[in-house]
Amino acid sequence: MAVNLSPVAGAAAQFFDNSGQVLTGGKIYTYLAGTTTPAVTYTTNSGLTAHPNPIVLNAAGRVPDSGEIWLTDGISYKFVLKDTNDVLIATYDNLVGINSNFVNYSGQEEKQTATQSQTVFTLTTMQYQPATNNLLVFVNGSKQILTTNFTETSSTVVTFVDGLNVGDIVNFCTATPVNTIPFIAPKATTAQKNAITGADIGQVLFDTTLQKLCVYTATGWQTVTSA
Secondary structure, three states: OOEEEOOOOOEOOEOEOOOOOEOOOOEEEEEEOOOOOEOOEEOOOOOOOEOOOOEEOOOOOEOOOOOEOEEEOOOOEEEEEEOOOOOEEEEEEEEOOOOOOOOEEEEEEEEEEOOOOOOEEEOOOOOOOOOOOOEEEEEOOEEOOEOOOEEEEEOOEEEEOOOOOOOOEEEEEEEEEEOOOOOOOOEEOHHHHHHOOOOOOOOEEEEOOOOEEEEEEOOEEEEEOOO
């Protein structure tokens, strides 16, 4: 599972109360963003050991043990900071881990040499996605303009408006996202799910009571079932 360092209390942070005193025994409650549904955080970048919820700060007002808080990639959190007596100090909502949802891209490039008056080039070692602005074309190092100089005929064909000269070097470059991290839905029991207020249409979570994926629609929470 991919985790990212929290932007709040992520590493070696120290907390104070509103009087400037070290927040010994303070508590950090972690929830799904905009809700009171508890959300798991982790002690290290391995994502193997969960913090207790709340996280109780040590005598120095810091996160104990590892001194770090790591968040599940792709999930937005809410942190609620309280003192040892559960008096609210601050709320931090819509937090995501540093570099959360980072997308890796794989670059592709193909070089061809034009024949006299050649307009149609068929790619043999790469493909691109037409109409997504992810293809770059250069002729002798000069960037070509889509529709002005060439058209995207298909995922493997590029057609120039005017014929090129013999020996022109044509470079085709593209980048495609590499999805190496699976989507992990936030988890909640049926009772926690039904208690969520302000859920957005399209919001997804895994119901641990039903052991099924659920999605919020205009008519409420719906269970996603297999055929």
